[in-house]
Amino acid sequence: MNIPKISSELAEETGLHIGDGTMNYYKNGRKICGSYALRGHIIDDKKHYNFRIKQLYKELYGLDISLREMPSTGCYGFQKWSNDLVNFKHRVLNLPLGKKLNIIVPEQFKYKFSEDLIRGLFDTDGTLYLENKNKKLYPRIIICDISLKLISQISKLINNSGIRSTFYISRREQKNWNDLGVVEVRGREMVEKWFKIIRPSNPKFWDKYQFYLDSS
Incomplete structure (x- = not known):
């Protein structure tokens, strides 16, 4: 190897x-x-x-x-x-x-190649959610994980890339279920920047993004 x-x-x-x-x-x-x-x-x-x-x-x-x-x-x-x-x-x-309860961003990628790491994480663990809002589709990028520190780091790295994101904790009341760290990128302007800067590699996201653009 x-x-x-x-x-x-x-x-x-x-x-x-x-x-x-x-x-x-x-x-x-x-x-x-x-x-x-x-x-x-x-x-x-x-x-x-x-x-x-x-x-x-x-x-x-x-x-x-x-x-x-x-x-x-x-x-x-x-x-x-x-x-x-x-x-x-x-x-x-x-x-x-x-x-991976406490997984975090490796030291090697905190300041360099962070957008590439975010791409890989989004491609496997992210969602492009299209919400019906006032008869129009409203796009949201969502990544969540049980490692709260990881998602907090990811939110900061996204913001450092010039994409506005929001970090919050989703409390889960089910027994033995961990709380979730959630980062969201909302709205057309920021989602367009996401696809230009992060450039997902998973075709399913480009298909859904194209559907959103065609429906707008």
Whole structure:
């Protein structure tokens, strides 16, 4: 496996990891091995995986990932046994093993390539919501996560990019449910800036954005 340099591509891939990735060490036969998995929606995210994510892992790590459908969970993606990959992500980027309750933006991307990291996170864990408001569609970009510090950081990075965002905490009363940190970008002007500056890689967002523009 190749060890990548800090770059815009690595920032985007790290955003993907923060959104939909999971890793840990597990028993594989008689050995303890690192396992990394990235999974999205079996229908909505398939193009993103086929045409962007697969390419990223080849360019960054020299890995040919095998994508597959997982009908029982409604997911599409891959799982890879690799000590090198997990060691790099955990020891160099300081991404957590197991549950991502307190995951934060890696130090390497706080001041450089932050827009690329936001792109990866949005592509996997974000929403473009079109609300019917006064007989017109009102667009909102939404990203939420149980790591409140992560979403607070993301909101600040979005604002630093010249896009106005709002951060708040959504309290959840269900037993054993964590509160959610939520960041929103609202209104046509800011959403247009989002697509110009963040430039999502997931085709589903461009399709929905085009629908919004055609309906306006």
